[in-house]
Amino acid sequence: MQRYLVTIILTLLFSCSTTQQPAEVSIAKDIALKLQSVDEEVKYYQQALLTVTMQEQQHNMLVNTEYTQGKLAIVAVSLQGMPLFELTHDDFGYVDIKRYIPLDIEPAHILADMQLIQIPVNKLSSRLIGGRIEEVQNAENRVRTLYFHQQPVIEVTYFDSVIEFHHLQRQYKMTIKKLKAH
Numbered sequence: 722m723q724r725y726l727v728t729i730i731l732t733l734l735f736s737c738s739t740t741q742q743p744a745e746v747s748i749a750k751d752i753a754l755k756l757q758s759v760d761e762e763v764k765y766y767q768q769a770l771l772t773v774t775m776q777e778q779q780h781n782m783l784v785n786t787e788y789t790q791g792k793l794a795i796v797a798v799s800l801q802g803m804p805l806f807e808l809t810h811d812d813f814g815y816v817d818i819k820r821y822i823p824l825d826i827e828p829a830h831i832l833a834d835m836q837l838i839q840i841p842v843n844k845l846s847s848r849l850i851g852g853r854i855e856e857v858q859n860a861e862n863r864v865r866t867l868y869f870h871q872q873p874v875i876e877v878t879y880f881d882s883v884i885e886f887h888h889l890q891r892q893y894k895m896t897i898k899k900l901k902a903h
Contacts, residue, residue, distance in 0.1 A: 745850065746833040749874045749890045752852035752867070754833045757840060758812045764789055768901040771797070775893040784897075786835070795831070808832065834895070837867065838877055838884060 745753040765788040773780045782797045782805055791812035797805040804821040810832055818831075837845065842856045842865065849867075852874065856865045867875040878885045886895040 746827075746829040748830070748833050748837065749852070749867070749869065749888070752869055752874060753850040754836065754845075755848040755850070756810075756814065756816075756829070756832060757836055757844065757848060758791075758810075758814050766901075766903055767899060770898040770900060772896040772898075773893060774896075783900075793832075793835075795835070834886060834888075837865075837875060838886060838897070 745755050748754045765786075767786045769784050769786070771782050771784045773782075781800050783800065785794075785796045787794045793808075793810040795806075795808040797807075799805055806821060806824060807819045808831060809815075809817045816829055816832055837854075840848075842854055845854050851869065853868045854865065855868070856863060861880075863879040865877040865879070866873050874888070874890050876885075876887045876889065878887075882899045884895075884897040884899075886897070888894070
């Protein structure tokens with residue numbers, strides 16, 4: 722028990738915070754996305770269960786996403802309630818992340834993945850450099866695919882309350898199950 726408590730305290734003490742202003746984010750080999758600033762008119766809140774599968778390991782977390790007053794805030798906690806990270810993106814394009822545990826992913830990549838999932842395709846198309854995005858609606862779901870030279874790179878499938886994001890190049894999957902939204 723003491724070892725667990727010491728680990729938590731050291732993690733909190735040595736958590737790091739970084740701020741950056743990325744204009745473009747490499748989302749795949751030879752493809753970049755110009756990040757979109759946060760629309761001041763948008764007001765949105767969502768709580769979701771996020772499952773990330775990477776190298777045959779699965780990680781679950783609760784993620785709260787909130788768009789208010791020109792700012793996007795994402796807070797992730799483990800299923801046991803331990804804080805993992807906080808990410809904010811403002812209308813000036815600044816991205817700030819506070820990591821409470823070591824993360825192998827850049828905050829700009831998290832933000833780019835969120836924008837690939839949430840921004841309408843017609844707005845995304847003009848922000849992509851080196852890739853092409855298409856969206857198809859069928860009877861059961863909607864599928865969004867990012868291509869590089871006719872080769873699928875990222876696939877996003879939208880179901881009623883679940884979104885599946887599959888990065889084919891970086892070989893990871895995210896499943897987002899909406900718990901609450903308004």
